[in-house]
Amino acid sequence: MINAIFWxxxxxxxxxxxxxxxxxxxxxxxxxIKAAWxxxxxGKIDQKTFYERAFAETAYAxxxxxxxxxxxxxxxxxxxxxxxxxxxxxxxxxxxxxSNHAREWGRIIVQKFNLEALLDPIVISAEVGMDKTDPxxxxxxxxxxxxxxxxxxxxxxxxxxxxxxxxxxxxxxxxRGRESLVRELxxxxxETRQSP
Numbered sequence: 001m002i003n004a005i006f007w008x009x010x011x012x013x014x015x016x017x018x019x020x021x022x023x024x025x026x027x028x029x030x031x032x033i034k035a036a037w038x039x040x041x042x043g044k045i046d047q048k049t050f051y052e053r054a055f056a057e058t059a060y061a062x063x064x065x066x067x068x069x070x071x072x073x074x075x076x077x078x079x080x081x082x083x084x085x086x087x088x089x090x091x092x093x094x095x096x097x098x099s100n101h102a103r104e105w106g107r108i109i110v111q112k113f114n115l116e117a118l119l120d121p122i123v124i125s126a127e128v129g130m131d132k133t134d135p136x137x138x139x140x141x142x143x144x145x146x147x148x149x150x151x152x153x154x155x156x157x158x159x160x161x162x163x164x165x166x167x168x169x170x171x172x173x174x175x176r177g178r179e180s181l182v183r184e185l186x187x188x189x190x191e192t193r194q195s196p
Contacts, residue, residue, distance in 0.1 A: 002171070002188050004147040005089065007119070009099040009109055011157035012082050012175045014075060017105065021071035027060045040102045043126035047104045075108055080177045082155060085185070086118055088192050097122045098141045098154065100131045100161075121145055132161040138168045153188060155181070 010016040018037055022029045036053035039045045045053070051068060055061045077083055086095060097119050099106060106124035110116055121144035125131040128140060142149055149169030156162055162172035173184045182192050 002093070002151055002153050002190060004094040004096070004142075004145055004152040005190075006096045006098045006141060006145075006152060006154045006165075006170075007082055007086065008154075008156040008158075008161065008175070009097060009101055009106065011078065012155055013078060013086070013097075013115075014081065014109055014113070015078050016157075017071050017074035020074055021067050022054075025063050025066045025070055027058075027063055027067060032056070032058070038131075041100045041125045041131055043103060043129050047102060050102070071105070072108075075105060075112065077113065082175065082178065082181060083113070085178065085181060085192055089190070090118055093190070094145050094147055095119050096141055096145050097124070098132065098137060098165075099123070100125045102126050132156070132158075132164055135164055135167045138165050138170060142168070142170075153190075 007013060019029050022033060033054045036045070036050050040047070040050040051064055055064050089095060095118065097115070101124050103124060103126040106126065110122055115122065121141055123137060123141045123144065125137065128137060130137045138154070142152060152170045153173065154162060154165040154170045155173045155175050157175045159174060162174060165172050171188070173181065175181060185192060
């Protein structure tokens with residue numbers, strides 16, 4: 001029986017903002033940007049340093065202001081995201097967040113959508129110095145929530161994160177939209193008002 005559900009931010013509750021922030025304005029999301037993002041989401045560098053490293057010695061430095069603006073614009077609720085389901089399940093299950101995100105953007109998401117009222121714990125990779133490639137972030141979240149892995153479910157839009165969660169005994173759902181989420185939750189005995 002599931003008694004705790006953990007959710008990802010980007011691609012599940014809110015839009016993914018990192019990759020599209022660059023690609024949408026014509027900046028290839030290359031190895032240099034990926035390396036800077038990894039350090040940023042692990043809390044090793046701040047937002048200013050992230051952008052400096054992402055644009056260092058590139059032909060795209062003139063696009064930095066547009067990328068920064070677009071990254072913030074993209075921090076909106078996912079149009080087919082999980083927030084309505086999270087609200088329906090409030091009070092019936094322990095619900096938290098495990099997210100690979102930068103400290104600054106993670107806290108903007110929490111405040112902008114009042115997520116502290118719905119989700120506890122909120123584990124943001126940059127705040128704990130580990131990300132979802134490391135099973136320890138899942139153990140940390142489980143301990144903070146005081147729940148057993150085998151009674152916990154993790155909802156994420158990336159398979160590798162679900163695979164890492166499975167290493168500690170958590171079950172997982174690959175998020176592909178609200179309709180499929182409702183079906184997959186039902187398979188775990190979790191009913192929502194959207195269940196037919």
